[in-house]
Amino acid sequence: xxxxxxxxxxxxxxxxxxxxxxxxxxxxxxxxxxxxxxxxxxxxxxxxxxxxxxxxxxxxxxxxxxxxxxxxxxxxxxxxxxxxxxxxxxxxxxxxxxxxxxxxxxxxxxxxxxxxxxxxxxxxxxxxxxxxxxxxxxxxxxxxxxxxxxxxxxxxxxxxxxxxxxxxxxxxxxxxxxxxxxxxxxxxxxxxxxxxxxxxxxxxxxxxxxxxxxxxxxxxxxxxxxxxxxxxxxxxxxxxxxxxxxxxxxxxxxxxxxxxxxxxxxxxxxx
Amino acid sequence: xxxxxxxxxxxxxxxxxxxxxxxxxxxxxxxxxxxxxxxxxxxxxxxxxxxxxxxxxxxxxxxxxxxxxxxxxxxxxxxxxxxxxxxxxxxxxxxxxxxxxxxxxxxxxxxxxxxxxxxxxxxxxxxxxxxxxxxxxxxxxxxxxxxxxxxxxxxxxxxxxxxxxxxxxxxxxxxxxxxxxxxxxxxxxxxxxxxxxxxxxxxxxxxxxxxxxxxxxxxxxxxxxxxxxxxxxxxxxxxxxxxxxxxxxxxxxxxxxxxxxxxxxxxxxxxxxx
Numbered sequence: 001x002x003x004x005x006x007x008x009x010x011x012x013x014x015x016x017x018x019x020x021x022x023x024x025x026x027x028x029x030x031x032x033x034x035x036x037x038x039x040x041x042x043x044x045x046x047x048x049x050x051x052x053x054x055x056x057x058x059x060x061x062x063x064x065x066x067x068x069x070x071x072x073x074x075x076x077x078x079x080x081x082x083x084x085x086x087x088x089x090x091x092x093x094x095x096x097x098x099x100x101x102x103x104x105x106x107x108x109x110x111x112x113x114x115x116x117x118x119x120x121x122x123x124x125x126x127x128x129x130x131x132x133x134x135x136x137x138x139x140x141x142x143x144x145x146x147x148x149x150x151x152x153x154x155x156x157x158x159x160x161x162x163x164x165x166x167x168x169x170x171x172x173x174x175x176x177x178x179x180x181x182x183x184x185x186x187x188x189x190x191x192x193x194x195x196x197x198x199x200x201x202x203x204x205x206x207x208x209x210x211x212x213x214x215x216x217x218x219x220x221x222x223x224x225x226x227x228x229x230x231x232x233x234x235x236x237x238x239x240x241x242x243x244x245x246x247x248x249x250x251x252x253x254x255x256x257x258x259x260x261x262x263x264x265x266x267x268x269x270x271x
Numbered sequence: 272x273x274x275x276x277x278x279x280x281x282x283x284x285x286x287x288x289x290x291x292x293x294x295x296x297x298x299x300x301x302x303x304x305x306x307x308x309x310x311x312x313x314x315x316x317x318x319x320x321x322x323x324x325x326x327x328x329x330x331x332x333x334x335x336x337x338x339x340x341x342x343x344x345x346x347x348x349x350x351x352x353x354x355x356x357x358x359x360x361x362x363x364x365x366x367x368x369x370x371x372x373x374x375x376x377x378x379x380x381x382x383x384x385x386x387x388x389x390x391x392x393x394x395x396x397x398x399x400x401x402x403x404x405x406x407x408x409x410x411x412x413x414x415x416x417x418x419x420x421x422x423x424x425x426x427x428x429x430x431x432x433x434x435x436x437x438x439x440x441x442x443x444x445x446x447x448x449x450x451x452x453x454x455x456x457x458x459x460x461x462x463x464x465x466x467x468x469x470x471x472x473x474x475x476x477x478x479x480x481x482x483x484x485x486x487x488x489x490x491x492x493x494x495x496x497x498x499x500x501x502x503x504x505x506x507x508x509x510x511x512x513x514x515x516x517x518x519x520x521x522x523x524x525x526x527x528x529x530x531x532x533x534x535x536x537x538x539x540x541x542x543x544x545x
Contacts (some may be wrong), residue, residue, distance in 0.1 A: 035512065042531070044433070058351050085427065105476060154350060173363075175360040176360055176361070176362050176363070177355060178322055178356075178360060179354065179356055179360035179361070179362075179373075179426075179429075180373060181322060181349075182320055182322060182349055182352070182354040182372050182439075183349065183350065183354075183373055183375075183377055183429070183433055184347065184348075184349035184350035184376060184377025184378075184433070185346075185373070185376035185384075186344045186346065186381065188381045188385050189376045189381055190384075192374065192381075192384065192385055193362060193369075193384070194362055196360050197363070197364035197365050198362070198363075200364070201364075225323050232319075
């Protein structure tokens with residue numbers, strides 16, 4: 001009897017439910033997106049003759065990099081590098097020092113509402129402007145040179161580090177905070193004993209990562225006049241000295257790689 | 272002596288967690304607080320040291336009304352109430368010693384705690400407590416390097432480092448194996464007797480509670496539905512607390528001979544290092 005029942009039951013066909021249930025909406029969206037993509041692609045004007053010419057120039061650029069010339073502008077390269085490294089280290093340190101209080105203030109679980117609002121505002125302001133725009137502003141205010149670069153990178157560091165630190169504080173294990181609070185510890189003691197140990201590895205990791213970013217950014221903002229190796233690179237390109245530009249890029253790559261590996265090592269050690 | 276009088280707590284979501292709970296715990300008595308999940312056990316012990324703010328009612332700790340205190344006085348009152356947590360709630364990346372010394376935070380200045388320069392008497396106390404719970408050799412290990420049972424011992428030492436007049440204990444054995452659970456319960460009850468401390472232990476494991484505590488309070492939907500000695504915990508009472516269930520298999524180890532090794536931690540510390 002039971003075997004009969006089993007054999008006569010219909011076999012169920014199962015398919016994964018589509019994310020958008022209605023087939024009309026689903027296909028409408030697919031076709032609409034494809035149509036937009038095609039129209040947008042064809043609306044970009046391309047001057048093929050100019051592209052052909054450009055290939056030639058591009059090749060000269062690449063040739064310059066293949067035979068880098070470290071010698072003829074070595075003095076400029078060294079000065080540019082020194083400026084960039086100084087700018088990077090000072091702005092990262094200053095940025096971190098300012099970011100820590102702002103990050104703590106921007107963590108919803110430990111900061112009072114008005115402090116939270118102010119700190120989130122500072123972060124939003126810092127994050128809404130790209131480094132180059134800030135650099136142009138500071139160069140206009142304080143003139144060409146690494147001081148404008150230092151201010152730019154410090155400002156950008158605050159937005160980056162405070163936000164990520166605040167998010168890490170919001171993600172901590174609350175039971176540890178509760179335990180320290182239950183011993184009668186004050187707010188500063190809770191921060192020092194329950195929160196700092198939990199966020200320290202990430203803070204160290206993020207700071208080193210920001211050091212990397214600041215070095216790379218220092219090369220970029222130099223192009224708009226904020227000093228450092230970027231300024232040297234810009235000068236070399238303006239003079240069509242692609243071999244020197246190639247040398248500068250190689251030095252930048254080497255320093256970024258050293259920073260990358262050493263920060264990875266420190267991060268592991270800080271766990 | 273702890274006295275809880277008509278304590279009420281309603282959460283902002285509208286849930287009434289405590290509906291006028293009253294009881295008192297004399298010095299040296301260990302009370303097991305049992306009840307189904309969501310009965311308000313956790314809320315109740317957190318209302319006593321005001322980690323959760325009660326809406327109404329009073330909590331008296333030796334004549335001090337904890338519910339009426341301002342922020343500064345509340346911090347001073349919390350120093351006198353030790354708390355032991357489910358999942359230990361140790362600061363994982365701090366050393367065992369730092370965790371134990373954190374029990375003194377309410378007594379020292381921020382600067383002293385920040386530089387980890389605690390008074391010598393606090394450090395001496397911490398070492399003697401670590402010896403009492405059998406962890407002398409682990410003082411400088413990071414808390415996350417210890418096993419569950421060892422971590423809970425650190426949690427106990429941290430609470431005792433406060434020189435508490437009351438212990439609040441939230442599910443101390445929830446993540447421990449049965450043997451370690453019994454050792455931890457034994458350690459807690461022994462310490463309470465040694466120091467004549469009142470204690471409230473939230474606990475799910477009814478037979479374990481019956482084996483170790485002096486008195487049981489049963490909480491159901493925010494109300495006390497049982498208050499009496501463990502031996503009075505009949506099947507009817509369990510049904511009143513938890514609801515309908517076949518309780519006949521519950522009483523397996525109730526009459527088992529207890530304490531064949533009365534003080535394992537003191538006589539043979541290695542036996543306790545689980």
